[in-house]
Amino acid sequence: MASHTGDEPGADRSAPASGPTRSGGTGRLRDALRTTPALIVLSGAVLVAALAATAAVAVQSRTSATTLGERSAATAVGTSTTARQIYQGLADADVAASAVFLLPPAEERRAPLVAAYDASVHEVERTLTDSMGNAVGDPDRLTRLATIAARLKVYRDVVCAALRVAGPLSAAATGNRQPCPAAGAAEQAGTGSPAARAVLASAYAREASHYMSTELLTAAQGLWNYDTRLLLDARADARPWLAASVLVPLGALAALVVVQVWLRRRTRRRLNAGLLLASVATTAVLAMLVSSWWHWPDADRGFPELERAIDAQSATQQRLGALLAGRADVYLGLGASVDPAGHKADFDSRDLCSGPAGGREAPKDRIDCTALEQDVWPARQIKTPDAFRDAVDTVLAEGSAGRAFVAAEDHLLTELTTRNEEVTRMVAELPEARRHLGGAAAWVTLLAAAGVVAGLRQRHLEYQ
Template sequence: MAGATTLGGMRPESGPVDAGARPAGWRRAGVLGRLDTPGRLMVAVGVVVLLLGALAGVTVVSPRAAEALGQDAAAASASNSASARDIYQGIADTDAAASVLFLATSLAQRDALMGLYVEAVDRAQSALSAAMVRAYDDPARLARLTTIADEVRAYRKVVDDGLTVGLGDDFAKQAVLASAYAREASFYISDVVLPSVMRLGTEDQERLARAQRDGQLWRIAALGLPVLVLLVLGGVQWWLWRRTRRRLNAGLVAAVAAVVVVLGLLVSSWSHYAAAEVGFTALASRMDSEGATQQQLGALLSGRADVSLALGASVDPVKHHQDFLARDLCGSAAGQVNCTALTPVWTARQSGVAGDYDAAVDLVLPGGNVETAFASAREQISDRLDQGERDVDAAVQWLPATPVQHRLLMPALLLVAALAAVAGLWARLSEYS
């Protein structure tokens, strides 16, 4: 018989071919490949609900991250930095005042120097107390401030002990005893207390950087997740259309519309992000500059203590001279000291010339040329600190306000989206019952 034949002499069927037919032995890979249409609908319901729930969580949590980039968080960090600066200056002033106490040559002079010391240490402790009150809701910072307060009390006890053993009218004896205590106290404040205070400013910088990193992550989640949800909803709609040849699923369309609105609200709530990042970078830079000036002031006051301690009867003046030079304070620039005026101080103990020591003490005590030179440098640095504080305040004021976060509206819309999507998919699923 003419014509093509198949195995067994039978012709191929001429009816419509099943679009789902596959070659013999073909197997779908994966879990979805082993599920029938109702099973896949159930998976689609689970995935859609899971993603909408995750998006709802983002809309609840991300507003806090968005607000952390706003003016309030930055102002808090700037305020904390100002507290650290006040504490640092107060403690450095205390060290400078304590270092000259043992140089008194009369009761009246000792009382005057004692007044300066007590005023400085009280100012430092008041700044600490005020900072601790502001940090009542920040346990980590409060713990740091408590540690510093304990260190200041320990420092004050050392100085007070030195004053106690040096009481009386024998000022030569007082110089020997009290200067030893002053030296130990100065080393303690330079090596322990001031570095602890500086870490407060470092933590503020880290807080700002952390707010930026958190903002970046939450921004990606807040804007990327709704796009992913829209893609999944569109994919499910396309699969249903391919499977059933029906028009758009009303439930999925409603869900898509709700998610689109939520995406628009999220874009609005993060619209300040770009400007906030620029502002935070400028604020961090100005706080860095303020911290550097603060350290320069600390170095100046520590150098001031070195000069006084070099005249002590029980210490090595050469070592204090070396410490002073290492602070890089000599020069004619703003905040520096004319070190030529200090020469009589460094040589007073070894000169062997009558009157040289007393003349050096007069230079160092309030009203002397050395004290005046340090006071001038201190004033210049303080002016720079004041300007730096104004710059920080200006950077804070420049930061954009956080837009409305729609805290209740977005989760409500996503609940509607979830109900609509489940209803639309369940209607298709019920057709297989």
């Protein structure tokens, strides 16, 4: 007596139906594919393919699953903080360098400005060096950092040429630290009259400031946007992997159940042990993948608010950059520039001035441009030494316009700090990415595939 219920192997085969026979190889092929052995082989191939897809999804979804969570969000915010420091340092350096050329070489206020420029540049260089060391595993970010470093060298070379032309600083005035390497003999010769040197130095300064605005600050803002968008882009990238991590194992499990039921009815046998083992293993894989993505719904709900906070943070950063660039425009336009009208046009395009009060308090991130319009921009046309000297005093830090710039900058820095704290708080509230079990799930899927092959091979041999 057989140890199983049902007919002996081949008992389910029906006798050939009476009727006209099909001619040609196509009919014979269709008949061959309808036999139980052929269907068993086809079912095995489909199941193995479904399990292979499950294993691939389990492994490939790891990056997307672990990117969404507190740990990775903290990393993204940390890198964006570095990018913001680079941006801020570059803008501060440009403001200080532009102010230097308002003053004659013997002016006492010139040395602190050169020292401030030098300190800002060296801080940016140190931050770039540290960031490049930490970005070894991110070639795209490393390329962006290298681009900023290369452009910063170009900027420094132009500013150094301007400083050499304008006149040297004593070692004591700069704390025995020279912001530029010593000039060669060709650079020291033929400097001309003080007025000619002032115009030439201002031309260099304009070139440097223009390069800063169009090349350096643009690259720094691009780095900041890249860092802050990485996490948000990961959210969009994760959605298809989340769906695949659930639907592909479910599809494989459904296929196993269908084949198990079909095989039981076709052969009138008990449940196939191999397919049963594969079904249990696939269920375990599904549970492992669901566990790996368990943090995602909470993270996904928190991301829209985080995205709005990051966008607000970026807008504040850009307003701060426009304010500092506008301040440099004022310095260069008031100096011995060959194109003061161009500097004023650049300043006006930045939309920094507060409008008529109209009974309302002026925005704190804007400045009152009355003194600029009345005393500063026309100073070069008045042609009197006192008017120019008064205008310089007005725009430097101690003057009324200078204080307005400082107040607006302080307000934007405070607002930026508040935005940073808000983003940090939201990041802390995100769930931490769970341990991803994709690698273990792939091995369990391999076990399921072995069960499918062993179980169907047994049935197939019975029909040979």
